[in-house]
Amino acid sequence: MRPSQHSSLPLRLALYALMVLLAVVFMFPFLFMLVSSLKSNDAIFADVSSWRALLPVGPLTGANYANAFLRGNIGHYLANSVLITVVSVGLGLVVNSLAAFALARLEWRGKQVALTLLVILLVVPFEAISVPLMLLVAKLPGIGFGGDGVHVVRSWLDTLYVQVLPFVANAFSIYLFHQFFRDIPKDFDDAAYVDGATPLQVYIHIIVPSSRPVFATVTILQALTMWNQYLWPLIAVPGEGARPLMVGMQQFFAARQTAWGEVMAYATLSTVPVLIAFVVFQRWFVRSVIGSGVKG
Amino acid sequence: MPASLDLCDIRKSFGSTEIIKGVSLTIAPGEFIVFVGPSGCGKSTLLRMIAGLEDITSGQLRFDDVVVNDWDPARRRIGMVFQSYALYPHMSVEQNIGFGLKLAKKSKAEIMVRVDQALSVLQLTPLRHHKPSQLSGGQRQRVAIGRAIVRNPNVFLFDEPLSNLDAALRGQMRMEIGKLHQHLKNTVIYVTHDQVEAMTLADRIVVFEGGVIRQVGTPVELYDHPANRFVAGFIGTPTMGFLSGRVAATAQGEGVALDAAGGQAITLPGDLRRVAHGAALTLGLRPEHCVVCPPDQTMLSGTVVMLERLGAETFAFIDLPATPAPVAVRLDGGERSLVAGQRTGLRFDIERAHIFDADGNSISSSAS
Ligand SMILES: Nc1ncnc2c1ncn2[C@@H]1O[C@H](COP(=O)(O)OP(=O)(O)OP(=O)(O)O)[C@@H](O)[C@H]1O
Numbered sequence: 001m002r003p004s005q006h007s008s009l010p011l012r013l014a015l016y017a018l019m020v021l022l023a024v025v026f027m028f029p030f031l032f033m034l035v036s037s038l039k040s041n042d043a044i045f046a047d048v049s050s051w052r053a054l055l056p057v058g059p060l061t062g063a064n065y066a067n068a069f070l071r072g073n074i075g076h077y078l079a080n081s082v083l084i085t086v087v088s089v090g091l092g093l094v095v096n097s098l099a100a101f102a103l104a105r106l107e108w109r110g111k112q113v114a115l116t117l118l119v120i121l122l123v124v125p126f127e128a129i130s131v132p133l134m135l136l137v138a139k140l141p142g143i144g145f146g147g148d149g150v151h152v153v154r155s156w157l158d159t160l161y162v163q164v165l166p167f168v169a170n171a172f173s174i175y176l177f178h179q180f181f182r183d184i185p186k187d188f189d190d191a192a193y194v195d196g197a198t199p200l201q202v203y204i205h206i207i208v209p210s211s212r213p214v215f216a217t218v219t220i221l222q223a224l225t226m227w228n229q230y231l232w233p234l235i236a237v238p239g240e241g242a243r244p245l246m247v248g249m250q251q252f253f254a255a256r257q258t259a260w261g262e263v264m265a266y267a268t269l270s271t272v273p274v275l276i277a278f279v280v281f282q283r284w285f286v287r288s289v290i291g292s293g294v295k296g
Numbered sequence: 297m298p299a300s301l302d303l304c305d306i307r308k309s310f311g312s313t314e315i316i317k318g319v320s321l322t323i324a325p326g327e328f329i330v331f332v333g334p335s336g337c338g339k340s341t342l343l344r345m346i347a348g349l350e351d352i353t354s355g356q357l358r359f360d361d362v363v364v365n366d367w368d369p370a371r372r373r374i375g376m377v378f379q380s381y382a383l384y385p386h387m388s389v390e391q392n393i394g395f396g397l398k399l400a401k402k403s404k405a406e407i408m409v410r411v412d413q414a415l416s417v418l419q420l421t422p423l424r425h426h427k428p429s430q431l432s433g434g435q436r437q438r439v440a441i442g443r444a445i446v447r448n449p450n451v452f453l454f455d456e457p458l459s460n461l462d463a464a465l466r467g468q469m470r471m472e473i474g475k476l477h478q479h480l481k482n483t484v485i486y487v488t489h490d491q492v493e494a495m496t497l498a499d500r501i502v503v504f505e506g507g508v509i510r511q512v513g514t515p516v517e518l519y520d521h522p523a524n525r526f527v528a529g530f531i532g533t534p535t536m537g538f539l540s541g542r543v544a545a546t547a548q549g550e551g552v553a554l555d556a557a558g559g560q561a562i563t564l565p566g567d568l569r570r571v572a573h574g575a576a577l578t579l580g581l582r583p584e585h586c587v588v589c590p591p592d593q594t595m596l597s598g599t600v601v602m603l604e605r606l607g608a609e610t611f612a613f614i615d616l617p618a619t620p621a622p623v624a625v626r627l628d629g630g631e632r633s634l635v636a637g638q639r640t641g642l643r644f645d646i647e648r649a650h651i652f653d654a655d656g657n658s659i660s661s662s663a664s
């Protein structure tokens with residue numbers, strides 16, 4: 001938003017002031033995190049009730065970051081989270097867009113029922129299914145890649161794929177794809193069928209290239225969800241091997257005295273990848289949110 | 297190779313509503329067939345069934361005597377041009393035209409040769425790298441045609457291909473499509489709302505109403521010998537005028553008492569023995585077979601409601617009593633002084649009038 005060139009000066013000033021205020025409100029926690037991650041525990045508490053809490057002043061240290069890696073094992077958790085996010089988003093794009101393609105562009109018996117089920121699934125929160133899902137995966141035999149090579153394990157608990165597979169198919173993603181695909185003129189498909197295309201070729205050559213905005217939207221929403229997973233890994237991944245980034249933070253709270261500086265360093269390191277991704281894809285992000293808004 | 301087409305009692309239902317109600321038609325190889333009919337009568341649906349984009353509920357569709365009901369569109373080797381053009385928006389002109397060849401796994405070299413050829417036939421070579429959004433309506437239209445001709449199809453299907461163009465461009469593209477057909481000699485089925493397109497392009501016109509064929513014939517046949525009142529009213533601009541009446545005796549023999557003339561009867565030529573005395577009849581009058589005259593010289597008189605001056609010719613629309621729609625008259629020479637609102641008489645050439653019975657079927661001696 002930019003105040004229009006035509007509005008009067010006081011109005012423009014007021015609008016800018018409002019925007020600055022909003023920016024400060026949103027920046028505040030981030031700034032606090034960033035600054036505190038560079039201070040010792042004592043310094044954080046000494047500064048906490050003054051403006052110094054938001055400025056990098058006093059004795060600064062990189063020890064918190066070193067400890068996040070050494071004591072906190074963040075490198076391992078970070079790698080887990082990246083793997084989980086990339087794989088589940090990648091699989092999700094294929095699976096959900098194909099499902100939406102079948103729902104939006106192909107004729108088959110039972111389609112209406114499937115659509116209704118999809119809408120019902122939209123309103124079921126994950127919390128409601130997390131416990132039954134846990135009971136299910138606890139008893140599913142799976143494959144382990146332990147030190148002694150590939151072997152069968154008795155449960156999915158404590159694996160990376162238990163954090164991926166339940167989230168690949170996603171009702172909301174299918175819904176977003178469906179809404180977008182539905183508005184692409186059917187004549188494109190018909191022209192391609194006349195040109196000799198199969199339904200899969202229509203999907204690959206016609207639908208996907210015309211749908212970049214919705215692929216961007218789903219990528220961003222799904223990636224954020226996966227990156228921020230907390231409840232499910234807390235339930236399904238008790239061990240350290242497959243632990244993701246967000247759950248990894250809890251180790252700093254376990255000790256008698258919480259090391260706030262290290263918590264903040266850890267939090268900064270968890271946020272920075274998202275921030276980088278956001279800056280890189282900012283153009284896409286804004287456009288896709290607008291695009292999905294217009295599409296309803 | 298141009299294919300012959302056979303439609304045998306083709307039907308189509310969507311749910312419980314029947315849209316195409318038994319269409320039978322034989323199309324010779326290389327023939328240019330035009331489908332016309334009011335909106336919603338099923339022209340596009342039938343075309344899509346021929347293309348293989350819509351299932352055939354019952355009946356048989358044959359290409360060169362082979363039943364193709366279950367063939368998918370690609371196997372039928374048709375080329376189709378959509379009203380919306382449906383150019384793939386993310387592909388360039390040459391990619392659009394070459395897409396079908398690419399799917400058919402033709403070699404790069406062959407694709408290039410054939411795309412180049414299509415581009416040059418349609419004078420699109422300088423635009424080959426443009427995206428559809430960078431083209432004008434007429435250029436998009438040509439790309440759509442290029443996409444259809446490049447695979448050298450057996451049958452060309454056009455669904456109102458020119459309806460999104462302005463009048464001048466439509467005239468030009470109409471000529472180009474005509475020339476293209478003379479050059480390629482493919483079998484063509486062409487759907488249009490435009491009378492001029494239908495009359496100028498067609499070898500034969502098929503007139504549909506409500507999912508059935510009302511008449512098939514050459515443009516001149518349909519104009520001169522419409523088989524029923526629907527076709528008579530549908531073909532020709534301005535439309536044929538209709539006068540209702542009933543069979544009555546006249547001094548000279550059998551005739552018709554016209555409602556518009558307050559029941560005065562006029563003698564009809566030819567044989568009306570098939571029609572019962574007193575039965576309802578309708579006379580159909582082409583504008584060029586009517587003349588205006590002073591009101592006291594004829595039994596038909598009414599008011600001029602509108603004059604349509606087209607430059608080369610002028611039509612007067614005359615409102616007659618007990619007649620639902622004004623009757624169009626082509627004026628030549630003298631009567632150009634006529635003005636709207638004026639009272640005038642109307643005479644017509646009874647020898648050339650079309651006569652329809654109560655069911656709307658033609659009983660004119662001139663009907664074939
Ligand atoms: N997929 C469909 N499902 C249900 N009804 C349909 C479907 N497609 C077409 N119809 C109906 O079939 C009828 C004929 O449609 P069609 O498009 O063939 O008409 P048309 O003759 O091409 O009309 P126009 O001249 O306006 O293009 C219409 O009443 C339409 O509502």
Ligand SMILES: [Mg+2]
Nearest residue numbers: 339340341455
């Ligand atoms: Mg149509």
